[in-house]
Amino acid sequence: MPLPATLSHYLTHRPQRIALLQHIAEQGSITRAAKAAGLSYKGAWDAIDELNNLTARPLVERSVGGRGGGGARLSAEGERVLRLYQRLQALHTQVLEAAEDSADLDLLGRLMLHTSARNQLAGTVARIERQGTHDHIYLDLGSGLALCAAITPESTRRLLLAPGATVVALMKAGWLSVDPEGSPVAEPANALPAQVEAVDMATPGPSEVRLSLRNGQRLCALVDNSRLATLALQPGQAAIVCFDPGSVLLGRPL
Structure with missing residues (x-):
């Protein structure tokens, strides 16, 4: 049975982030590993931060x-x-033999999607509270960090969310705001203490502010250059990352 070209490529080639892990193991250098994986140096570190966050x-x-x-x-x-x-790769042949029709493989290909959200934080559902027309899902991120996502009750049911469930919280970089530590936080925004790792200026803006959380996860925020000049953020500075619960998207592994 011939395979659809796109899915055949997926099953017989390593996903880029797995390939990056392999190249890091072989090269011992992020510069060489990025080149071997077909990534820019910055793109490689972004991929590493995503892997470590998840x-x-x-x-x-x-x-x-x-x-x-x-x-x-x-x-x-x-x-x-x-x-x-590497062990799972050995099962590819068995998967192909088990498929009853090439349409089955097309279906699997559609289900394996990437996301454009720069920030992906793995967490565990601590509790669920109904507030008005939305459910507020409180996630434990570890190391005393927590966040809240506001989603519809239908989404809660569809994702089979319950205390103890492992989920991934996704936020686009533009949905995050950054302020120096001690700044007032408007309710009901999430507010995570963080440390500025780097400020990547872009002309024209917005510029990227990369931050680390005390649980080892990392975030990236887009900040207008005029506001960035006012904040005068520097690497090593303590900061607060804020975002609205309604801006948090939740996902669960299939």
Whole structure:
């Protein structure tokens, strides 16, 4: 049975982020790993931040003076995940043999989607409260951090959300605001304490502000240049990242 071209490519080629893990293990250098994976240096670090945000323990650790510059290495958890993926690759043939029709493979291809949201935080549902026409889903992000997402009751049912469920919270970079630590926060916004990692100026704006949370996860916010000049944010500065509960999208693995 011939495979649809797009799905055949997906099943026989490594997803880009898995490929990046493999190249980091082989190269010991983020610069070389990014080139081998077909990513820019910045794109590689964005992918690493996404991977680390979605796992209980970081898959990639930053190191100083890595071979070839831009040090990075797989953590023990990263090595374990890479071995797992390699074992799963051995099941591809069995999956293809089990498909009853090529349309089955097209369906699977449609279900495996990427998202354009820059920020993806893994968390666990702590509690669910009905407030007006929406359910407020409170997520535990670990290390004492929490956020709230406001979604419809229908979405709660469709996602089968309940305390203890593992979910991914997604927020576009433009939906986040950044203020220095101690700034007043308007209710009912989420407010996460963070530390500024880098400010990437763009002309014309908006510019990117990259932030780290104390649980090891990272966020990226887009800030207008005029506001950025007023805030005068610097790497290492303590900050507050704010976003509305209605701006949080929730997803669950299939």
